[in-house]
Structures are given as C-alpha cells and as structure tokens.
Amino acid sequence: MATSDAIIKITSCSKHFGPVRAIDDVSFDIARGEFFSLLGASGCGKTTLLRLLAGFEQPTKGNIFIDGQGMAGVAPNHRPTNMVFQSYAIFPHLDVRRNIGYGLRDAGLSKKELDGKIDQMLELIKLPGFGSRAAHQLSGGQRQRIALARALIKRPKVLLLDEPLGALDKKLREEMQLELRALQRNVGITFVFVTHDQEEALTMSDRIAVISQGKVLQIDTPTSLYESPNCKEVAGFIGTMNFFDGTVKSMEEANAVVDAGPLGDVRTRPFAAKLPASGASITVAIRPEKINLNPSRPSASHNVIEGRMSAAAYLGDRSHYYVAVKGRNAPIAVAAQNVNAARSWLGGQDQPVWLSWREDSVILLDR
Amino acid sequence: MTSPAPIVRQDSRIQRFFLRHEWARGYALLSPTLAVMVLAMCLPVFMLAAHSFWTQNYLTIDETFTLANYEQALGWLWGAEGAKPIYIRLLWKSMQISFGVTVTTLILAYPFAYFLAFKVRRNKNLWIILISVPFLTSYLLRVFTWKIILGFNGVINSGLMSLGIISEPLEFLLYNPTAVLIVLAHAWAAFAILPIYVSLEKIDRSLLEAATDLGDGPFRRFWRITWPLSVPGVIASGLLVFIPTVGDYVTPKLVGGTEGIMIGNIIQSQFGKANNWPLGSALSIVMAIAITIVVLIFLYVMSLGRVRAK
Amino acid sequence: MSTRADAGQPVEYSPSKVVEGNRYGWLFVYAVLYIAFLYVPPLFLPLFSFNDSIYVAFPIKGFTFEWYRQMAKSTGLLDALYNSLKVGAVVCLASTLFGMLAAKAMTRYTMPGKGPMASFIMLPLVVPGIILGIALLVLTNQVGLELSLFTIGVSHVLICVPFGMLVLISRLEGFDKSLEEASLDLGVNAWKTFWRVTVPLALPGIIASIMLTFLISFDEFILAFFLAGNEVTLPIYIWSQLRFPAKLPSVLALGTLILTVTMVLVAVAEWIRRRGTATTKPTAG
DSSP states (O other): OOGGGEEEEEEEEEEEETTEEEEEEEEEEEETTOEEEEEOOTTSSHHHHHHHHHTSSOOSEEEEEETTEEOTTOOGGGSSEEEEOTTOOOOTTSBHHHHHHGGGTTTTOOHHHHHHHHHHHHHHTTOTTOTTOBGGGOOHHHHHHHHHHHHHTTOOSEEEEESTTTTSOHHHHHHHHHHHHHHHHHHOOEEEEEESOHHHHHHHOSEEEEEETTEEEEEEOHHHHHHSOSSHHHHHHSSOOEEEEEEEEEEETTEEEEEOGGGOEEEEOOOTTOOOOTTOEEEEEEOGGGSEEESSOOSOSSSEEEEEEEEEEEOSSEEEEEEEOTTOSSOEEEEEEOSSSSOTTOOSTTOEEEEEOOGGGEEEEEO | OOOOOOOOOOOOHHHHHHHHOHHHHHHHHHHHHHHHHIIIIIHHHHHHHHHTTSEEETTEEEOSOOOHHHHHHHGGGGTOTTOOTHHHHHHHHHHHHHHHHHHHHHHHHHHHHHIIIIIOOSOHHHHHHHHHGGGGSOHHHHHHHHHHHHSTTSHHHHHHHHTTSOSSOOSTTSSSHHHHHHHHHHHTHHHHHHHHHHHHHTSOHHHHHHHHHTTOOHHHHIIIIIHHHHHHHHHHHHHHHHHHHHTOOHHIIIIITTTTOOHHHHHHHHTTTSOOHHHHHHHHHHHHHHHHHHHHHHHHHHHHHHHHHO | OOOGGGTTSOOOOOOOHHHHOOTTSHHHHHHHHHHHHHHHHHHHHHHHHTBSSSSOOSSOOOBOOHHHHHHHHOHHHHHHHHHHHHHHHHHHHHHHHHHHHHHHHHHHOOOTTHHHHHHHHHGGGTSOHHHHHHHHHHHHHHTTOOOSHHHHHHHHHHHHHHHHHHHHHHHHTTSOHHHHHHHHHTTOOHHHHIIIIIHHHHHHHHHHHHHHHHHHHHHOOHHHHHHOOSSOOHHHHHHHHTTOGGGHHHHHHHHHHHHHHHHHHHHHHHHHHHHHHHHHSOOOO
C-alpha cells in the first residue's frame, strides 16, 4: 500500500480520560481505498481511536487529518466519515427506508431521487423489498446490513466499523466477512474496521494495526504480521506461538546461533532489519505448524530436540500435539495437517518423539 | 467510484470549545435546571436563615442581628430567662410521631413489597398502579375521609353502635397523636413500598437458589440474603417518609386536636395568626437542623452495622 | 431447566420453585388486605358525594345528584379549578423541560461533580415542604413581589423538577446513547438530533413526566398555602371549605370527579407506556 496517498493521517495523537491514557502518542497513515483493521483486546483503545476519527472524542494532544484537512474542532456531523456502530444503532422509531435515508433528509433531494438512492442501497445489501419493515422486525444480520447501507448512502470518504460482526453467530459472521470484503472492493471506500478477533482481521484486511494499552505495536499486512511479528506481544496475540528465552552465541551475516536453554543451540536466519548483537538476551519464537513431528531422530545436525508426547487434540483437518521437553515446564505446541490419515506411528502418552524445524522458521524477538 | 466530497466545515471558536470539553457541554445543558434550583431553593433558604436573626416589630422587620429567636426557641434547654419549653417539646413530639409513622409504614409496606417482587409474576405494573391510584386523590380530602371514619358520628362509631357493642360513641378515636399516626401512615404507604420493592426486585434470583442449594431454609435464607440486600431500599423508604412528615401541619390540624399538634403547626402560625416571621424562620431552621442530625445519626448507625456485618 | 421434552417450545423465564413458593399463600391475603386499607378511605368520597344528607356521616340517607349540581354552580370552586389547571399546565411543561435538560446531561455526559449535582437537584424531595414554602414566602416578601399564581407555580416547578428528571433519566437510560451518536454521525446537527431521535424515543417518558408533574402540582397544598395571593388553587379552596359543613358535600363531589378523571388518565398513561415499550424493544434475532 502506498502511504503517499493517505486519506487518514494521525499525527502523535493522544487521548486521556482523567489519568487513563486510552490513546498514547499514536501516529500512522491509512491509504485511500484500504481495508484497514484496528486489532486488540478489549480496553486497548481501538474503539477510542475509532471515536476520535468519527469526532465523538477530541484528541487531548496531536491531530487527525482526513483527506488533507485537519479535524481539530470539527463536529461529528461535519466530518466526511460515517460509522457502523457495534449495537448497529438502528433507530427503533423509524422503518428501514427512513433509517437508510436518515442522513439524506436535509440534503435537498427530491423524493424520487431519495427513493432511488434508498432502493439502490437496499439492492446493494441484498434486502430489496424490506423498506417498509419496522426496526424491531429485523434479525441481527439484517440490522447489520441496514446500518451499513445507512452509512454508505452518505458516500463517506471513510467508513468506520466498530466490531460490526461481534453480535452475529459464527456461521453468519464468516459469511458477512466475505461479503463485507467484497462490498468494500465494490464501492472503493476506505474502511476502518475495529475488531478483537484476530482471525477476522487476518481474513478481511489489507493492513492491520495491532494495538495494546493505547499504543500501536505493529502495522502490517496480515502475512507480515503473522510471519514476522516485531515483538513478543504481537507474536502472542496473533495465532499461537512457542516462546523460548535465549542468548545470542554468534552472529555471522544473518546466520545466528542462539543458546535457547532446553532447546540447546538453535540456528536461525534472522531477517536483515534487526540483527541482535552477540551475547544479547532475546526471545526465540516458533509457530506450532512450523515444527515437524518425527518418530525417530531426523538426520539434520541442528534444530532437533527429543521430547515426550504429553497431550494430543484431534481437530479434524489438523491435530494439535503438546510435547514435553526436559528442562522446560510448558510443553511445546505442535500443529500438523492431517493430510494422510492421522499419524499411525503415534502411540499413547509419554511416547518419545523428535521435533525439528527449519532455520528460517525461527523468529528472534526482543526479550 | 467518485463521490461528491462532503464539505468539511470548520466550526466557530465557541463551538470548538464545547466540542473539546465534554464537561462544558454537560454543564451547559444542566445550567438552566441548576439556575432554577438556585433561585427557587438556595436563595429563599438563605433568606430564611437571614430572617431567623432578625426581629419582628409589628408590621415591619428590624434587620439588626440578634440571637433572640434562637434563645426563645431553644433557651429552655440551658434555662434562659423567659424561654418556654413548648418548642422543644413540640419538636420532640413531632420526631416521635414521625418515627412512629415511619416504623409503622415500613412494617406494613415490607411484606407487600416482598409479595410484589417475588410472588407476582405478570402485570407487576398493574399492582403498582393499583397502589398509587388512591394517592392521586386530593391529599386534603384523603385526610378528611379519616375524619369520617374516626369521627364522633363516623364509620367506626356508627358501625359499632348499630351492632350494639357500644352505646355511646367512642371519643378517643379522633383528635389525638394516634389518629395523626394512623392517617400519616396511610398517606405515605405507597411511597414506602416503591424503594423497598425496587431493592428487592434487583436481587439476583440465583443468589437465593444458591442459598437454598447450600442448605438454608426459607427463614434463614431471608435473614441471611434477602433482608441484608434490601436494607438500602428500607433506608431510602424510611428517610422518604420520616423527613417530610416531621414538618407536616395539615394532618395534625385536621385530625390531631390540641394534643396532636406538631412543630409544623407552630411554624405555620408564626407566618399566620402569631405573625412573627423571624421566630418562625428560626423554628424552621432548628427543625431542619434537628432532622439532619437525626438522619445523620441514623445513617451512621446503619453504616456501623454494615461494617460489622462485613 | 429445559429438558428434551420442552426443546423447541418457546422457553419463558420462570422463577424457580424455590423462590416462588406458594403463590396464593398468606402474602397474597396480606396484599389484598393492604390494598383494601389503601382504598377504603378514598372510597368514602364517592359514597358521600351521592348521599342525600348535608351531614357527612352515617347512616346513609339516599341517592342524590344535588351536590354535583351545587358544585357546578359554585363560582369559587370553578375559579379555583381553573387556576389549578392553569398552574398545573405551565408547571408540568416547565418542569418536564428542565427535567429533560438535566436528565440528558446526567445520562449522556461525563463531567466532574455529576453525583453532587444530581443530589442537589433532588434535594426538594427530602426537604420538608413547609421549609420550602416559608423560604419562598420570605424571599417573595423581601424582594417585594406580589403573591400570586406565579409564586405558587415557581414553588411547584421546584418540587416537580426532581420527579421529571428521575422519570426521564430512567427513560433515557433505556435506549442506547449510540442512537444519538448515529444521528450526529449521519450529518444531522445536535438540535435536529434532539428532535428527531431523542424526543421520539423518550416520548413515553416525556408523557409520563408531564402527567406526573401535573398531578403533583394539581394536588399540592403545603407550599401553595403560603404562596397564594388573592387567586387560590383548588386544594386551598378545599381547605377553606373544610370548615363549613354545608359546603362539604359539593367538595366531595368534586373530589370524586377528580378521582375519576385521574384514573382514566392513569389508564391512558399505562396504555401509552405499553405501546412505547413494544415499539422500542428490539427483538433479538
């Protein structure tokens, strides 16, 4: 994504509620036409950030620019943003048609024009013919679509979505994820999407900002976030991760040897951006699916360790194994696709197994 | 897709100030109501307090500072010359009557509130309306109907006489403190029910199930769970009844006779026949302070009790 | 609780047997007796308003409309009724407006000192009426204002605002703040949002507040007694008539009439409230 064409610019923005720093000196850009997610646990400040963009809160420090224009002192009703609320906020005293047309009531359109736009929206959200339904006759999924149509009819420069799928059940949620993504491509409007569900963020977004305690930890594409997290917190928040404490033994041209305690010496190729110095205390991280499970000692000379099977969980398409190794309390998590029938050589608990991994599967993080 | 760019408008400085500060918006909205309260309550009460330090000279008021009114009202306590005990005694009697009214009302109201909260499943609102409708008739007429019931030719007397139980009408029914107590307890019944009902209704039903599950019988369960959780409602009800009834002058005047007179009647007469506004002001200030002290002591004792319970 | 047998049936919330106990036990009997205790005294009003005797006492003599006829002819009474309606109408609108502003501030904004401010506004609920009455009397006298229906009205607004605020706070808490935010977000300014979203959604509460404050003002005596000038309200008129036995039956007739009208109003209010909750409660789906 080219950040040169930024529609939103957030410059060293802070928002304090009394002593609480809900947003703490945050700066980043969102590109035009991007599907951008704010991901974090509840209470991390992601919703506050969204409300700063919408104008419901004003930053304590810093500024926000939307399409080049400073937003300080611009009321929510004068901003080129629209929002889909977590509760959807469908007006209960208005029918579907009036809900969708609500924001255009004072736009000076003729009744025919307005009706045309509303019908177009009903078409877009696949609810044609629902115009005269009362608000209380709608299901959760329908409310969500109407909230979306009500915001999109305003043709905002940025659409803000506050956990819009949180209230839906799992199946509908997955359906809506794809639909929302397709809709965003279709209308070409920048979406800023708040969620606490990392899978949802990975599925839908062009880029994701991981937020914790009011700070942005990392902004990246889903792949980069997963494959090369820049800190322990991001690595732990997205997917599952095995962490080991280690000390750098030697570092030669991105070829590192790390003493990782119970794992022994781990060889790795850290990416060039940040090379830890020799002797530095660091964290070694390996994803469960990047670890191979072997019945006997593989031939490789390094990145191999023996363990004992402590638990296994069969999940259909894949299995999760937990392997105990000497000198470490927590078992190592291993995930394997069940491509062929489940590993027949695996016996019961306490069976000795060998774990191995490739050099480029190892991520080095600051302790 | 090209969209017509919405015009972003920059607001004026005042608007931006309000936009930036939520508290400023809140207080701006609140200020008209606060102004009404200050002008119609604080200012008058301040004036009342000022009056209590002045002196009535027939039709005019001498505005030199004096404590004479308070000496007249309370002087008996420290044996000031010429001070009469009547004001202290009336205040004490009013407190006693109000306390009696409060206790009676609470004891009568609690089981009803309990019934409403736990036994009524549907149409709770109908029951609430049912108890409030009698209170929508004129307060004066409601008090007056008690005169019809308790009076010399009243319902009770004529009923008992026609049954041959008594031959002469009973005279002790009306015009005494007991009559005041009965009438006030009736007048405040609905107000006492609501706070208790609300506090009972808020109790999570699973707490009661848990208590039963852990082996409590109905009475132990009530005593250990329901009652402690409803105490805030009982306190609220008690204060709601006690505070206004201390100063009541209508009921004592209509059904109290000479024995049933309360402090409110004396205060009222200072602004009427007796025409001594400064003394009336001083008496009402004394009454307000006395009520406040009683309420604070009561709340303090309750908080002690609750700390110990913890 | 729900077993296989009732799966698929609409499951209604039912309190457990433990708490429920016997529905029509002694508590039910007590409740009925309590209701009787509340109702019997006021019911003597209609009884004696039709009694063909100038004395309000037993035994009942016979049926008559005479007292209603007298009531309709009594100019003093009708003037007082008119005054009460006038004061009540202004008071209920003013106190609902002030209550609405305060309730909106209390429910929608965070600000320092909110709790103390709420307590301050509710103070008239716990200050004995006689003190508020004489305090206003003293002030009115001090600034040289004439006692009139206006001074009565001011005192009534004072005691009605807390009720209006409480009713409206509970109504405003009943719907999501984000509905108002959504309206702002869609480009509608704060003033129009108030009229297009807040007022329609709070309407049942607004009506309840208007009716409640009207009834309080209509029946208020303790404050009005001190603050009335030449023009009196109905309770003051009734008070003056209680000393004259001959006037009493027509006062009872009036009381009966007021009781009937209020009951109708309460029924209407409950009907509106039910419709209100039916249309604003979303059905989960």
